[in-house]
Amino acid sequence: MDGIVCANCHTWMALGTPACPDCGAAIILDGEHKNVIDRIQPNCLIHRYDGSDMLEPAVLLKEGKSNVKVATRLVEYAKPVTVPKHKVYAFDQNVYSAIQALRNERTATIRRFDQLIQSHWQRLKPYQAGAKGPREK
Numbered sequence: 001m002d003g004i005v006c007a008n009c010h011t012w013m014a015l016g017t018p019a020c021p022d023c024g025a026a027i028i029l030d031g032e033h034k035n036v037i038d039r040i041q042p043n044c045l046i047h048r049y050d051g052s053d054m055l056e057p058a059v060l061l062k063e064g065k066s067n068v069k070v071a072t073r074l075v076e077y078a079k080p081v082t083v084p085k086h087k088v089y090a091f092d093q094n095v096y097s098a099i100q101a102l103r104n105e106r107t108a109t110i111r112r113f114d115q116l117i118q119s120h121w122q123r124l125k126p127y128q129a130g131a132k133g134p135r136e137k
Contacts, residue, residue: 004029005037005077012078037077045089045096046070048081055099057091058083 006020028035042057058070061080069080
C-alpha cells in the first residue's frame with residue numbers, strides 16, 4: 001500500500017499523513033471509526049483501449065447517462081477515469097483470469113518467435129562479390 005484515500009472527500013494522501021489536507025478530518029486507520037479507504041475491491045471490468053483485448057478490474061464510483069466514472073487504483077478515487085457505459089462489464093474473476101492467461105501465453109509465444117528469428121539472423125554471413133554460391137561448385 002503506497003497511500004490512502006479520505007472516505008469523506010476522496011483525497012489521495014501519503015501514508016503517515018495525520019489529517020486530510022482537504023477536509024481536515026483526523027486520519028483513523030483501523031477500528032470501527034476508520035475513515036480512510038486503503039484498498040479497493042473491484043466490482044466491474046473495463047475495456048479502455050480500442051483495438052486492445054485488455055480488461056482492467058475497477059470500482060464503479062459514479063454512473064451517468066452514457067458514461068461511468070471508475071477507479072482502477074486507489075489514487076484514481078480523487079480523479080476517476082471516465083469510460084463509456086458500453087465498455088463496462090460485470091466483474092468475473094474466471095473470465096478475467098482466462099483472458100490474462102491467454103495474453104501472457106501470447107506474449108511468451110511472440111518472445112519465443114523473436115528469439116528463433118534472431119538465431120537465424122545471427123547465422124547470416126556477409127555477401128562477398130565473386131564468391132561462389134551453393135549452385136556454382
